[in-house]
Amino acid sequence: MKRIIVCLKQAVDVTQLKIDPATRQLITASAPRKMSDFDKNALEEAVRLKEKNAGEVVTVTVASEEAKTVLREALAMGADKAYVMFEPSLQDVDTLGTAHILAAAARKIGEYDLVLCGESSLDSFSGLVGSRLGELLSLPQITSVRKLSIEGDAVVGERTLEDSIETVRARLPALVTVTREINQPRIPSLMMIMKASKKEIVTWTLTDLGVDKERLASKVEVVEVLAPKTERKRIRITGENAVEIAGKLAKALIQEGVVKR
Amino acid sequence: MSEGKGVWVFSENADLTLEMLGKGREIADKVGAELAAVVIGSNVADWANELVKYGADKVYLVDNAVFGRFQAEAYLGVLHNLIVNYKPETVLIGSTKNGKPLAARLATRLEVGCVPDCSRLGVDEKGRLVGERITYGGNAVAKLTFKTKPQIVTVPSRAFEKPQPKKRSGQVVKLDLKAEQAKSEVVETKPLETSNVRIEDAEVIVSCGRGLEKKEDRALLDELAGVLRGQVGCSRPLAEDRKWFSEWVGLSGHKVKPKLYIACGISGVIQHVAGIRDAKVVVAINKDEQAPIFEVADYRVVGNLYEILPALKEALKKQLQ
Numbered sequence: 001m002k003r004i005i006v007c008l009k010q011a012v013d014v015t016q017l018k019i020d021p022a023t024r025q026l027i028t029a030s031a032p033r034k035m036s037d038f039d040k041n042a043l044e045e046a047v048r049l050k051e052k053n054a055g056e057v058v059t060v061t062v063a064s065e066e067a068k069t070v071l072r073e074a075l076a077m078g079a080d081k082a083y084v085m086f087e088p089s090l091q092d093v094d095t096l097g098t099a100h101i102l103a104a105a106a107r108k109i110g111e112y113d114l115v116l117c118g119e120s121s122l123d124s125f126s127g128l129v130g131s132r133l134g135e136l137l138s139l140p141q142i143t144s145v146r147k148l149s150i151e152g153d154a155v156v157g158e159r160t161l162e163d164s165i166e167t168v169r170a171r172l173p174a175l176v177t178v179t180r181e182i183n184q185p186r187i188p189s190l191m192m193i194m195k196a197s198k199k200e201i202v203t204w205t206l207t208d209l210g211v212d213k214e215r216l217a218s219k220v221e222v223v224e225v226l227a228p229k230t231e232r233k234r235i236r237i238t239g240e241n242a243v244e245i246a247g248k249l250a251k252a253l254i255q256e257g258v259v260k261r
Numbered sequence: 262m263s264e265g266k267g268v269w270v271f272s273e274n275a276d277l278t279l280e281m282l283g284k285g286r287e288i289a290d291k292v293g294a295e296l297a298a299v300v301i302g303s304n305v306a307d308w309a310n311e312l313v314k315y316g317a318d319k320v321y322l323v324d325n326a327v328f329g330r331f332q333a334e335a336y337l338g339v340l341h342n343l344i345v346n347y348k349p350e351t352v353l354i355g356s357t358k359n360g361k362p363l364a365a366r367l368a369t370r371l372e373v374g375c376v377p378d379c380s381r382l383g384v385d386e387k388g389r390l391v392g393e394r395i396t397y398g399g400n401a402v403a404k405l406t407f408k409t410k411p412q413i414v415t416v417p418s419r420a421f422e423k424p425q426p427k428k429r430s431g432q433v434v435k436l437d438l439k440a441e442q443a444k445s446e447v448v449e450t451k452p453l454e455t456s457n458v459r460i461e462d463a464e465v466i467v468s469c470g471r472g473l474e475k476k477e478d479r480a481l482l483d484e485l486a487g488v489l490r491g492q493v494g495c496s497r498p499l500a501e502d503r504k505w506f507s508e509w510v511g512l513s514g515h516k517v518k519p520k521l522y523i524a525c526g527i528s529g530v531i532q533h534v535a536g537i538r539d540a541k542v543v544v545a546i547n548k549d550e551q552a553p554i555f556e557v558a559d560y561r562v563v564g565n566l567y568e569i570l571p572a573l574k575e576a577l578k579k580q581l582q
Contacts, residue, residue, distance in 0.1 A: 012397065014397050014398030014399075014400055014531065014532075015398070015530070015531070017397060017398075017400050019400065026397060026400060026401050028397075094374060095365075095375065096368070096369060096372070096373075096374065096375075099369065120513075122398065123396070123397055123398065124396055124397070125378075125395070125396055125397075125398070125512070126377050126378075127361060127365075127377060127378075128361075128364075128365040128368075128375055128377055130362075130365075131361075131362040131365035131366050131369070132365050132366070132368070132369040134362075134366065135365070135366040135369035135370055136369060139444075140334065140443070140444035140445040141333070141362065141366075141445070142445065143358065143361075143362045144358050156448070159358065160358070160453065161357070161358045161359065161453070162274070162357055162358060162418075162453075163452065163453050164450050164451060164452050164453050165450070165451045165452075165453055166447055166449070166450050166451075167447070167448050167449040167450075168445055168446065168447050168448065169445065169446055169448050170444060170445035170446075171444045171445070174444075174445070177362075180501065180513075181501065217408075218374070218408065219372075219373055219374030219375075219407065219408050219409045220374035220375075220376060220405050220406065220407055220408065221405065221406050221407065221408055222403060222404075222405055223385075223391055223404035223405060223406055224403070224404050225396065225397075225401050225402075225403045225404075226401060226402060227400060227401050227402075228395075228399075228401070228402045228538060230556070230557050232543060232556075232557050232558055232559050233559040233560070234555070234556070234558060234559065234561060235559060235560050235561065236561045236562075236563070237560055237561065237562050238563075241568075242564060242565075242568035242569050242571075242572040243572045243575075243576070245562055245564060245569060245572070246569060246572035246573040246575070246576040247572075247576045247580075249544065249560060249562060249573060249576070250573060250576035250577045250579075250580050251580060252560060253521065253542070253544070253560075253577075254577075254580055254581070256521075256541075256542050257520075258465070258520040258521040258541060258542045259465070259489060259521065259577065259581065260464075260489075260490060261581050
């Protein structure tokens with residue numbers, strides 16, 4: 001292996017997202033961010049492949065704001081070099097635009113054997129960017145991979161489909177998207193964190209990449225993004241003991257007509 | 262019917278194809294377009310004819326031994342070729358593990374937008390196609406529309422009703438297309454051990470979370486589900502961390518819409534809640550009064566599931582007699 005490129009997103013930590021109850025708008029601006037979960041699995045897998053087959057692991061991140069924490073974490077986990085495509089104007093970029101930037105970065109980085117991505121991102125959860133990137137780079141791809149190995153000039157991935165498990169072989173260079181089942185990402189030791197501070201973070205702008213901004217214009221329009229309305233009754237069922245509670249609950253469910261005789 | 266207005270559906274999954282034909286018919290009628298299905302496979306002519314009964318005005322049939330099984334690059338080449346030639350305005354693709362990457366690559370080859378996993382889909386008062394999808398880990402529902410055409414959406418299983426077959430007429434267009442050369446191949450396929458019954462179809466689901474102490478204790482849920490003629494489900498930690506189940510309910514697992522969902526010992530993280538959004542009645546049983554599941558439940562029981570479940574089973578047996 002010469003080089004593995006891992007795409008990392010700095011995602012909104014959805015477990016810490018706040019919602020304005022009056023407007024049902026999400027307060028994303030102040031929400032904490034972190035490395036997207038699936039991407040962390042992709043990075044872990046890349047580092048494991050490097051440990052087995054040698055080579056270099058580099059990460060690529062598209063960011064409209066500071067992403068240093070994520071990049072430092074990636075380096076501490078074992079990446080050799082982190083690239084960040086930083087441009088504050090990138091806020092209205094959709095999955096195609098993101099893929100265009102990643103593709104330009106991959107081309108500029110140079111030769112690679114494998115591009116690894118998470119199956120989806122933690123926040124937008126579209127699951128499109130990996131495949132879009134594969135198409136732009138004309139790479140064969142294996143998606144939703146839960147087991148991965150390199151065999152000669154090919155990558156072999158095991159993926160879970162709706163009713164079967166499939167093993168796919170793709171010629172290198174290839175693109176692979178991984179699920180969370182594939183591994184348990186390591187927690188970097190203090191030593192690894194210290195070592196990481198000496199590793200290089202490279203920042204590129206769209207001009208550096210030679211990407212035409214026009215081409216990045218979003219192809220979809222967001223009509224609205226709102227917290228779902230929860231219209232639940234929230235009736236508390238109380239009683240002296242389990243039998244009394246169960247009796248009341250059973251009665252309520254029968255009255256609702258959701259229990260068949 | 263003029264070119265460039267068609268609504269198309271494609272999935273390698275039969276049920277999903279029919280579900281999308283139902284929704285596709287509705288969209289096509291609203292915008293005054295023709296509804297077409299694309300069928301790619303080997304010996305699939307009968308299936309193509311069948312689709313007319315489910316609402317297709319036209320079926321583009323690509324029947325060739327080389328397409329006998331789903332092959333990402335080959336199917337992509339065929340769909341791309343057809344779209345460039347016939348210029349549909351809207352394309353619905355089944356959001357399966359194979360279908361979604363196919364849609365993503367197709368949209369990229371065409372340089373257009375794609376809205377994945379639309380749990381709702383419709384045409385708004387301005388005549389725009391609007392897809393609704395869950396995002397931010399279940400914290401929000403996003404409504405999206407398109408700036409480019411064709412508009413490509415992916416549709417998950419069971420999001421829409423399968424239409425009733427009717428006697429109607431339509432045209433099957435046979436096409437002779439070659440397979441694009443592939444750089445990847447499927448080397449092995451093993452069936453996945455899943456229950457024959459799909460949890461998306463269940464009318465009643467009794468589901469457990471981390472409050473379940475031992476794997477064997479699922480017997481408690483099985484017994485209650487037996488009385489209710491329902492199925493047993495679980496939240497993600499029980500499947501992914503403890504490996505007690507192979508599948509789970511939630512945003513990253515199965516999105517369900519039963520009449521009754523009983524969440525036992527499930528804390529109710531937002532990703533789980535997103536998977537039960539369409540349940541008619543939600544019951545939450547949890548020891549922890551502060552558990553977020555109570556915020557999204559119709560009936561709240563603060564208590565020990567090990568006491569409540571057996572009692573509930575007995576109470577239901579008695580009252581249902």
